[in-house]
Amino acid sequence: MSGQETGDGITFINTFTLSGSPEEFEEAFARTSQYMARQPGFVEHTLARHTKDPQRYVNIARWQDAESLQRAVAQPEFQGHAAALRALATSDPQMYAPVRTARRAPSDEAPxxxxxxxxxxxxxxxxxxxxxxxxxxxxxxxxxxxxxxxxxxxxxxxxxxxxxxxxxxxxxxxxxxxxxxxxxxxxxxxxxxxxxxxxxxxxxxxxxxxxxxxxxxxxxxxxxxxxxxxxxxxxxxxxxxxxxxxxxxxxxxxxxxxxxxxxxxxxxxxxxxxxxxxxxxxxxxxxxxxxxxxxxxxxxxxxxxxxxxxxxxxxxxxxxxxxxxxxxxxxxxxxxxxxxxxxxxxxxxxxxxxx
The missing domain is CATH 3.40.50.720 (NAD(P)-binding Rossmann-like Domain)
Structure with missing residues (x-):
């Protein structure tokens, strides 16, 4: 998952390659999306099937800031949704590591x-x-x-x-x-x-x-x-x-x-x-x-x-x-x-x- 933070928030993109059926994947992703939509800082997202490869999907999502996204994916409920998606598709880059979504800028004060x-x-x-x-x-x-x-x-x-x-x-x-x-x-x-x-x-x-x-x-x-x-x-x-x-x-x-x-x-x-x-x-x-x-x-x-x-x-x-x-x-x-x-x-x- 790649992320870029701007004045309008953070946008990230990741692709999924199916290992299960499209119907099961879309249902699992819909449940994940419903969870995300309830989280503070969520703005919007789009899931689209790849035009040249029907086994691939592209997910584009936007959040107000990296911290909101990190809090959302750190919750146990998200980990359950992620496990369900993992059983049906692989993600490139991986979305399942809880904080591998938006890297904070390096700082000399960072721990x-x-x-x-x-x-x-x-x-x-x-x-x-x-x-x-x-x-x-x-x-x-x-x-x-x-x-x-x-x-x-x-x-x-x-x-x-x-x-x-x-x-x-x-x-x-x-x-x-x-x-x-x-x-x-x-x-x-x-x-x-x-x-x-x-x-x-x-x-x-x-x-x-x-x-x-x-x-x-x-x-x-x-x-x-x-x-x-x-x-x-x-x-x-x-x-x-x-x-x-x-x-x-x-x-x-x-x-x-x-x-x-x-x-x-x-x-x-x-x-x-x-x-x-x-x-x-x-x-x-x-x-x-x-x-x-x-x-x-x-x-x-x-x-x-x-x-x-x-x-x-x-x-x-x-x-x-x-x-x-x-x-x-x-x-x-x-x-x-x-x-x-x-x-x-x-x-x-x-x-x-x-x-």
């Missing part, structure tokens, strides 16, 4: 967000969500090409290649954020490694890889960023997993799960320790998200698809999550309006942890 594991999946979606809301973002990861892919098309996203398990790398990342942007307002400890296998299967090296990335790296980076976060009254968001909640077990992922349970403990403890310094700490526990991590960690495509299907059948929501959904939740937990929430780990898992 600065550091996102680890920013080259793929949840990290990439989180970086995009923050950037769409006007933040300046430093994405951190081990692979330059992946980070460049995240930053492509975003003037306010910068990259930092780093292995946060290496001594001194956390300090280098913080120094880079301060050099480029001058401050840090939000730190998202998202990078994670999950290696499937039983206790007998794993080697010491595999254990250290998971514990180093999932636990020791967030410790090192948060410690290195303390002064900067104190100066801004910042927020730390630790990304856990809903599998770490309650008394559940996770055969085949014991080390990964243990590292996330430990991260949850840090979230609670840091919230108390760092409160006198004005730093807030909160956790987010996604369920199974279709981020491709299974394939990156060694599953075959067939195994990964089977895993997603099984988890979808177990979740009350009837599906797995999408990276864009988790990215949206992270941006909301980091907002100033959410500052009363601290020291808790919020599950966003389609109800999977209830089963």
């Amino acid at each position: 600065v967000v550091v996102v680890t594991g920013g080259g793929t999946g949840i990290g990439r979606a989180t970086a995009h969500a923050f950037a769409e809301q006007g933040a300046r973002v430093l994405v951190v990861g081990r692979t330059q090409d992946s980070l460049v892919g995240t930053a492509k098309g975003y003037d306010t996203i910068r990259t930092a290649v780093a292995d946060l398990t290496a001594e001194g790398s956390a300090e280098e990342v913080v120094a880079e954020a301060l050099r480029v942007f001058g401050r840090i307002d939000v730190l998202v400890n998202n990078a994670a490694v999950s290696l499937h296998g039983t206790l007998a299967d794993h080697t010491r090296e595999q254990d250290l890889t998971q514990i180093g990335t999932n636990l020791l790296a967030p410790i090192a980076l948060t410690r290195a960023a303390l002064d900067a976060l104190e100066a801004s009254g910042g927020t730390v968001v630790n990304i856990s997993t809903s599998g770490s909640l309650g008394s559940r077990t996770w055969p085949g992922a014991s080390v990964f799960g243990a590292s996330k349970v430990a991260l949850d403990f840090l979230t609670r403890t840091w919230a108390v320790e760092l409160a006198p310094r004005g730093i807030r700490v909160i956790g987010l526990a996604p369920g199974v998200v279709d981020s491709g991590i299974g394939v990156r960690m060694g599953m075959s495509g067939e195994q990964y698809d089977g895993f997603l299907a099984e988890m979808s059948s177990r979740a009350p929501a009837g599906r797995v999550g999408r990276p864009e959904e988790i990215g949206w939740w992270i941006t909301q937990l980091a907002r100033d309006e959410a500052r009363y929430a601290t020291g808790v780990v919020v599950p966003v898992d389609g109800g999977l942890s209830l089963t």
Whole structure:
């Protein structure tokens, strides 16, 4: 979806390519339009079938300002409509990321967000969500090409290649954020490694890889960023997993799960320790998200698809999550309006942890 803000408001255009029937799509779009028409700041919109390709539609909409549009698409009701449209068509660019509709102009006063594991999946979606809301973002990861892919098309996203398990790398990342942007307002400890296998299967090296990335790296980076976060009254968001909640077990992922349970403990403890310094700490526990991590960690495509299907059948929501959904939740937990929430780990898992 492309957007342009003028004195008369903001106009955006996006195209849909059908995967379902035109009648079903038009009905779903009409319901979405009715929702939009009730929102403050909505002006008008036009949906037209493409003249040369009957499988494509063009949507042109106008709002009074970007903030009105962003508020409208951030609501859960819109997400329900968007999911219905997603089942019937693809959008180019995507309209389903809640704030990827009207980018705010870059500002030297805009908040600065550091996102680890920013080259793929949840990290990439989180970086995009923050950037769409006007933040300046430093994405951190081990692979330059992946980070460049995240930053492509975003003037306010910068990259930092780093292995946060290496001594001194956390300090280098913080120094880079301060050099480029001058401050840090939000730190998202998202990078994670999950290696499937039983206790007998794993080697010491595999254990250290998971514990180093999932636990020791967030410790090192948060410690290195303390002064900067104190100066801004910042927020730390630790990304856990809903599998770490309650008394559940996770055969085949014991080390990964243990590292996330430990991260949850840090979230609670840091919230108390760092409160006198004005730093807030909160956790987010996604369920199974279709981020491709299974394939990156060694599953075959067939195994990964089977895993997603099984988890979808177990979740009350009837599906797995999408990276864009988790990215949206992270941006909301980091907002100033959410500052009363601290020291808790919020599950966003389609109800999977209830089963």
